[in-house]
Amino acid sequence: MAAPADRRMWDLLLVLTAPPHVDDSLTTVLRLARATLDLGRTVRVWACGYNTMLTQETLGPAKPVNLLDRENRYPSAAGVIGDMVDTHQGRFGWIVCTACSAERGAGRHIDQVRLRSDARLAATIGAARRTLYVGGA
Numbered sequence: 030m031a032a033p034a035d036r037r038m039w040d041l042l043l044v045l046t047a048p049p050h051v052d053d054s055l056t057t058v059l060r061l062a063r064a065t066l067d068l069g070r071t072v073r074v075w076a077c078g079y080n081t082m083l084t085q086e087t088l089g090p091a092k093p094v095n096l097l098d099r100e101n102r103y104p105s106a107a108g109v110i111g112d113m114v115d116t117h118q119g120r121f122g123w124i125v126c127t128a129c130s131a132e133r134g135a136g137r138h139i140d141q142v143r144l145r146s147d148a149r150l151a152a153t154i155g156a157a158r159r160t161l162y163v164g165g166a
Contacts (some may be wrong), residue, residue, distance in 0.1 A: 030165070031064050032124055035141045036156055037156060038156055038157070038158060038166045039071045039072065039073045039122075039156055039158070040065065040070035040072065040156060040157070040159065041061075041062075041065050041070060041073070041158070041159050041161065042069045042072075042073050042074075042075060042153060042154060042156075042157035042159070042160040042161070042164045043054050043058045043061060043062060043072065043073070043075070043160075043161050043162070043163060044074075044075045044077065044079045044150075044154075044160065044163065044165070045058050045074055045077065045163050045164060046077045046078055046080075046162060046164035047074065047078075047080075047104070047163065047164025047165060048078060048079040048080070048081070048164075049079060049080055049082075049083060051120075052164075053142050054082065054163050054164045055106070056082070057163055058074060058163050059109065059113075060094045061161070061163075062074060062113065062121065063113070064166065066113075066117050066120060066121060067099070070120075071119075071120045071121070071132045072120070072121050072122075073121075073122040073124060073147075073153070074122070074124065075124045075126065075150065075153060076123065076124065076125050076126065076129075077126045077147075078126075078159055079129075079133065080125075080129075081105060081125045081126060081129045081130040081135045081138075082133060082135050082141075083103050083106040083110065084106070084107050084110055084111075084123065084125060084139050084141075084142045085097045085135055085137065085138060085139075086105060086106040086137040086138060086139055087137070087144040088106065088108075088109070089105060090104060090105060090107065090108035090109065090112075091103060091104055091105055092104070092105050092112065093109055094133050107139050109140045110123050110139070110141065111140075112141070114141035114142075115141060122143060123141065123142050123143070124142070124143045124144075124145050124153065125138055125142050125143070125144050125145070126145065127145060127146050127147070127148050127149075128146065128148075129146045131148070132146065149166045
């Protein structure tokens with residue numbers, strides 16, 4: 030029998046299940062992730078439901094121009110998430126549930142996102158020292 034493979038352990042897994050347009054769940058997850066990263070720890074986010082729409086390629090890195098504030102540019106959710114993954118190489122990861130993504134027609138994600146089957150959620154939880162569900166079950 031082969032020896033079990035060593036798998037990487039993450040310090041924190043944040044499972045984001047609340048729709049991003051109903052409350053502050055998304056910003057809560059991003060703030061928790063940044064605070065944890067600032068402590069030198071590792072973080073993964075598992076995005077379910079409508080959160081799979083946040084990392085669509087078509088969103089681009091910035092929101093459309095604000096007509097009341099034409100001088101400033103503001104990042105899109107995809108821009109923020111992509112930047113966090115790039116900035117914290119190997120210490121921050123964003124996973125999109127393939128089943129939730131397919132249900133919503135969210136097929137093309139930014140390159141920094143990993144797509145995983147919902148069948149892998151249990152293994153992902155097992156690879157985290159702490160797991161926090163944000164938004165309910």
